[in-house]
Amino acid sequence: MxxxxxxxxxxxxxxxxxxxxxxxxxxxxxxxxxxxxxxxxxxxxxxxxxxxxxxxxxxxxxxxxxxxxxxxxxxxxxDDTEYALGQLAAGWRRRFDIPLVAITGSNGKTTVKEMIGNILRANDNALISKGNFNNLVGLPLSLLKLRESHRYAAVEIGMNQIGEIERLADIAQPSVAVITNAGAAHLEFLVNIDQVATEKGKIISSLRDSGVAVLNADSSHYSAWRRTAGSHRVISFGFSSDADVSGTCTTLTFGSQISMKTPLGEFQVDLQLAGEHNVINALAAAAASVALGLTPSSIKTGLENMSAVAGRLQPRKHLKGGCLIDDTYNANPNSVAAALAFISKLNGDRRLVIGDMFELGASGEELHRDVGRLARECGIGRLYALGTLSAAAAEEFGRGATHYSDREMLISDLGSQLDETTTVLIKGSRGMKMDEIADSISMPANHYAKEVAEC
Known part of the structure; x- marks a missing residue:
C-alpha cells in the first residue's frame, strides 16, 4: 500500500x-x-x-x-488524528484515476449507493463503501481500501454538521456527484430545509473539471443545485417528463415495473424493491450510470438484481403469520411519509410502530404531530409510539394510539394484539433501536423466507 x-x-x-x-x-x-x-x-x-x-x-x-x-x-x-485521516485518504484517492460516484441526500443515499454498486459490479470490479460509512471517519476508511484492481468506486456522503459535506467531497474528489433530495433532516443544527439543500449542494463544489452533477428534477431545489453546478454537465432524474432520466411505473406489492427513458434509449426494469421512493432511487442510480457511460444492459441487470436492503421497507413475517414491514434503519419525516404511502396501499389491518425521529431541533414536536396526522390519513388502525417526541404523534393520532416509555411493554402489547391479517410497519431513528422490536416479533428467517412474497 x-x-x-x-x-x-x-x-x-x-x-x-x-x-x-x-x-x-x-x-x-x-x-x-x-x-x-x-x-x-x-x-x-x-x-x-x-x-x-x-x-x-x-x-x-x-x-x-x-x-x-x-x-x-x-x-x-x-495535531488532529481525525483531520489527518481525511488527508491520508484524500492523498490515497489522488493515486487512482478512476471514476468515483459520491451520493448525498436527506433520504435514499444508501439505497442509491447500493443500486449503483450493483450496476458497477455488473460491469467491472468496483469499490463500494460498506453500510453507511459516510462521515469524517467512515468515508476516509472506505477510500483507503482502493486498490489497483478497482475500476470504479461509489461512496456515500452524510452530514451531521455544517461544512461536513464540503469537507467529505474534498476528500472523495468525485467524478459524479448525486443529490437524491433535501428534506426535514438535520434541523437540529440547520435553520430550515433551504439550508439543508444548500449544504447538500456543496457536494458539487469538489467535482473534477469533467465531473457530472446528477440532480433530482422533481425537487423544489433543483434550479438552485443546477446553478451551483455552473459549467459542469448536469444529468437530471425524476418522474418529470423533462428529466434526462425519467420513468413511469406499475407498482406491485413489493416491487415495480419501470419503463425507463434515458439518453441511451428506453428499456424496462423489473425492480424488486417496495415503494414509489425506490423507483426514484432507481432513476437516480440509472442517471449516475449514464454519467459514467455504462450500457443499458448493465443498468437493467444491476437494478433487477437488487434485493431489499435490511431495515429499508424489508418484508418479513411476524410471529402471528402476518406481514411485518421492517423500515427500522433510520427515520426522518420524508422517509416516514414514504413508508406510510407504501403501507396505505396494502390490504388488511395496518399498524404503525413509531420511534422518535432525531435531529429535528425546535420543529421536533410539530413534525412528530404530522406523523400522527398522516398515519390516520393513511388508514393506520393502531399506532404504538416509543420515546419522548413520539408522544406527540400518539396524541395527534388520537383514539387507537398508545404511547410507551418502556420498550418491553410495547413489544408485549404489540405481540398479543397481532394476527395473520395484521400488517405492521416499524420505523424510527437509528438511535431508537427499533430493529430490536422488529426482531422480537419476527419469525426466524428460515420460517418466513418462502412465504414473504405473500405479504
Whole structure:
C-alpha cells in the first residue's frame, strides 16, 4: 500500500521509528488486522490512544497519534488524528484515476449507493463503501481500501454538521456527484430545509473539471443545485417528463415495473424493491450510470438484481403469520411519509410502530404531530409510539394510539394484539433501536423466507 513515512508526508506529520509498509488502515483496535496502521481517534466519550498497545499487539505496524507514545512502534505525530485521516485518504484517492460516484441526500443515499454498486459490479470490479460509512471517519476508511484492481468506486456522503459535506467531497474528489433530495433532516443544527439543500449542494463544489452533477428534477431545489453546478454537465432524474432520466411505473406489492427513458434509449426494469421512493432511487442510480457511460444492459441487470436492503421497507413475517414491514434503519419525516404511502396501499389491518425521529431541533414536536396526522390519513388502525417526541404523534393520532416509555411493554402489547391479517410497519431513528422490536416479533428467517412474497 504505502510506507509509514509516505503516510506521514501526506498528512504533514512527524515520523518517528522504523518505516514498514502499511497494508491497511484502521481506527478500531478490536478488529484491526496485522500490517495495519492504527489511527488513534479522540471523541467526547473515547480516546483511541488508550488502545495503541492493543493494536500493536494484534499486529499493527504503526500508529497515527496526536501525542507521542512510549511504545517502541513507528508513529506519525499529528495535531488532529481525525483531520489527518481525511488527508491520508484524500492523498490515497489522488493515486487512482478512476471514476468515483459520491451520493448525498436527506433520504435514499444508501439505497442509491447500493443500486449503483450493483450496476458497477455488473460491469467491472468496483469499490463500494460498506453500510453507511459516510462521515469524517467512515468515508476516509472506505477510500483507503482502493486498490489497483478497482475500476470504479461509489461512496456515500452524510452530514451531521455544517461544512461536513464540503469537507467529505474534498476528500472523495468525485467524478459524479448525486443529490437524491433535501428534506426535514438535520434541523437540529440547520435553520430550515433551504439550508439543508444548500449544504447538500456543496457536494458539487469538489467535482473534477469533467465531473457530472446528477440532480433530482422533481425537487423544489433543483434550479438552485443546477446553478451551483455552473459549467459542469448536469444529468437530471425524476418522474418529470423533462428529466434526462425519467420513468413511469406499475407498482406491485413489493416491487415495480419501470419503463425507463434515458439518453441511451428506453428499456424496462423489473425492480424488486417496495415503494414509489425506490423507483426514484432507481432513476437516480440509472442517471449516475449514464454519467459514467455504462450500457443499458448493465443498468437493467444491476437494478433487477437488487434485493431489499435490511431495515429499508424489508418484508418479513411476524410471529402471528402476518406481514411485518421492517423500515427500522433510520427515520426522518420524508422517509416516514414514504413508508406510510407504501403501507396505505396494502390490504388488511395496518399498524404503525413509531420511534422518535432525531435531529429535528425546535420543529421536533410539530413534525412528530404530522406523523400522527398522516398515519390516520393513511388508514393506520393502531399506532404504538416509543420515546419522548413520539408522544406527540400518539396524541395527534388520537383514539387507537398508545404511547410507551418502556420498550418491553410495547413489544408485549404489540405481540398479543397481532394476527395473520395484521400488517405492521416499524420505523424510527437509528438511535431508537427499533430493529430490536422488529426482531422480537419476527419469525426466524428460515420460517418466513418462502412465504414473504405473500405479504
Amino acid at each position: 504505502l510506507t509509514v513515512h509516505e503516510a506521514s508526508e501526506s498528512v504533514d506529520g512527524r515520523h518517528i521509528g522504523d518505516n514498514p509498509v502499511i497494508d491497511s488502515v484502521s481506527s478500531d483496535s478490536r478488529t484491526i488486522e496485522s500490517g495495519a496502521l492504527f489511527v488513534a481517534l479522540r471523541g467526547e466519550r473515547f480516546d483511541g490512544h488508550k488502545y495503541v498497545e492493543e493494536a500493536v499487539n494484534k499486529g499493527a505496524v504503526g500508529a497515527m497519534v496526536d501525542t507521542e507514545s512510549n511504545l517502541p512502534t513507528p508513529q506519525i505525530i499529528v
